[in-house]
Amino acid sequence: MNTSDAFAAHSSADSVSHTNKAVVIGSGFGGLAIALRLLSDGWNVELLERHGDLGGRARVFHLDGVAFDAGPTVITAPFLFEELFERFGEKFDQHVTLLPVEPFYRMDYSDGSYFDYKSTTDEIMAEIERLAPGTSKRYNDFLTATEKMYQRGFVDLAEQPFTKVTDMLKVLPDLVRLRADKSLYSFVSRFLTTNACGARSPYLPCWSVDTHFVLPHCMA
Ligand SMILES: Cc1cc2nc3c(=O)[nH]c(=O)nc-3n(C[C@H](O)[C@H](O)[C@H](O)COP(=O)(O)OP(=O)(O)OC[C@H]3O[C@@H](n4cnc5c(N)ncnc54)[C@H](O)[C@@H]3O)c2cc1C
Numbered sequence: 627m628n629t630s631d632a633f634a635a636h637s638s639a640d641s642v643s644h645t646n647k648a649v650v651i652g653s654g655f656g657g658l659a660i661a662l663r664l665l666s667d668g669w670n671v672e673l674l675e676r677h678g679d680l681g682g683r684a685r686v687f688h689l690d691g692v693a694f695d696a697g698p699t700v701i702t703a704p705f706l707f708e709e710l711f712e713r714f715g716e717k718f719d720q721h722v723t724l725l726p727v728e729p730f731y732r733m734d735y736s737d738g739s740y741f742d743y744k745s746t747t748d749e750i751m752a753e754i755e756r757l758a759p760g761t762s763k764r765y766n767d768f769l770t771a772t773e774k775m776y777q778r779g780f781v782d783l784a785e786q787p788f789t790k791v792t793d794m795l796k797v798l799p800d801l802v803r804l805r806a807d808k809s810l811y812s813f814v815s816r817f818l819t820t821n822a823c824g825a826r827s828p829y830l831p832c833w834s835v836d837t838h839f840v841l842p843h844c845m846a
Contacts, residue, residue: 646670647671649671649672649674650671655681655684656682662713663713666714683697684698704724707722729744729745730744731743739757741753747769768814771817774804
């Protein structure tokens with residue numbers, strides 16, 4: 627599949643000569659994003675995908691007549707999509723309508739109980755309180771800690787290239803300070819250690835951390 631064909635009508639890079647050729651392998655979010663960036667910078671891009679359709683883990687596939695979303699349900703950084711559309715002089719919201727999802731997730735446990743992961747801090751704390759009375763205030767400490775990670779890991783560094791060992795060495799003090807050696811699960815367990823919100827929910831590190839602050843690390 628040649629993305630030049632698909633996007634030629636919208637490309638703002640028509641004036642740039644397409645002498646440089648790039649081959650992008652894989653059409654997940656990552657491959658599509660880099661292909662679009664290269665294309666808008668004037669490269670001649672070929673996108674290779676082993677599946678019959680685009681999207682990778684973010685695609686919809688059909689099995690026995692049932693449609694499955696293979697991966698993402700919650701878009702936490704829509705500005706990343708908006709930027710790709712803007713590169714072609716297009717508006718994201720004129721092509722895609724994002725709908726609010728409430729709750730984001732429901733965690734069903736084998737004993738019949740459940741945890742609804744909702745969109746506001748107050749609602750999440752109410753859910754924690756419902757399952758583990760008296761523990762929800764720890765969630766604020768958790769948010770404070772993850773905000774520091776978000777600031778350094780996403781706001782400051784997300785667009786920095788890490789192509790050399792020295793690039794990584796420069797951020798080593800931050801990684802040590804933010805305890806990047808710890809698994810997400812052990813980090814979250816420091817704040818939410820009850821059965822209801824810790825050991826019982828192996829997915830908690832993901833859905834608690836991702837929406838608020840450190841999605842890229844958790845979903846990678
Ligand atoms: C169950 C689930 C839920 C998720 N929920 C969310 C969410 O709510 N929000 C969110 O932001 N993220 C979520 N994610 C994560 C998100 O889906 C992924 O991070 C993202 O889709 C990964 O994109 P990618 O381009 O890195 O890789 P992929 O999507 O894996 O794309 C890789 C592509 O490369 C192709 N490929 C590999 N090797 C070759 C080859 N040799 N030749 C040709 N093609 C090849 C594959 O077929 C695939 O299409 C979720 C993931 C899963 C699995």
